[in-house]
Amino acid sequence: MGEIARVLLVAGAPVEGAPGCEETPIVTAASYNEAGVARALAEAGADLDGRGHAAPGGTALAHAVYFGNQAVIDVLVRAGAVARTLAEAAGAGDLTGWPLEGRGTGELAWALRGAALCEHLRVVDQLLAAGANIHAETEGGPALQWAAWAGKPAAVRHLVQHGADPKHRDREHDGTPLGWCRHRNTSLFRPSPGHDAVQAYLESLEGGRAPELT
Numbered sequence: 001m002g003e004i005a006r007v008l009l010v011a012g013a014p015v016e017g018a019p020g021c022e023e024t025p026i027v028t029a030a031s032y033n034e035a036g037v038a039r040a041l042a043e044a045g046a047d048l049d050g051r052g053h054a055a056p057g058g059t060a061l062a063h064a065v066y067f068g069n070q071a072v073i074d075v076l077v078r079a080g081a082v083a084r085t086l087a088e089a090a091g092a093g094d095l096t097g098w099p100l101e102g103r104g105t106g107e108l109a110w111a112l113r114g115a116a117l118c119e120h121l122r123v124v125d126q127l128l129a130a131g132a133n134i135h136a137e138t139e140g141g142p143a144l145q146w147a148a149w150a151g152k153p154a155a156v157r158h159l160v161q162h163g164a165d166p167k168h169r170d171r172e173h174d175g176t177p178l179g180w181c182r183h184r185n186t187s188l189f190r191p192s193p194g195h196d197a198v199q200a201y202l203e204s205l206e207g208g209r210a211p212e213l214t
Helices: 002-010 025-031 035-043 060-066 070-078 086-092 105-117 121-129 143-150 153-161 177-185 195-206
Strands: none
Touching: 002 035, 025 035, 025 060, 025 070, 035 070, 060 070, 060 086, 060 105, 070 086, 086 105, 105 121, 105 143, 105 153, 121 153, 143 153, 143 177, 143 195, 153 195, 177 195
């Protein structure tokens, strides 16, 4: 896809997309984990501060963290993208310059979600040591549910080993992490390569089928 993007850019495709679009092409590439496209756009001078709508008002980096798309995060950081929030810094894997003292529960919860989705386990440890609530919810679920949804086996295991309850049900959907994982695997969303490993691990802990999300 990156080579196609380069051909289109050489042919005159606007690097920032058509006027009036909800988001710029590099934000879309970040959301859909198209690292090659993001690289081609960044090399063509795409505005790294352009905003999108899935992560409201967020940049391409914010969207890549929001969806746990580490390959795109690496491209954007190398291109000079700067973390604007603690969650973005956590998703990029570097909390240098981001003191954790005095952070609110919600801010720490978003940062823990970002670190888990991007499988930055050292950052997960830093946030938990700073008092992040491992079961605090963002957009309907705690970090463990989101890591299970995204198919991030290392993060799922790490969170469980550090106290996340694999049978914990979120308040919005009444779903366990296993339920979230199964729902992703049977929905219109594209599962990631890690989903089978996450499902097998959570099934081994839960010892039976979990109800699907409602």
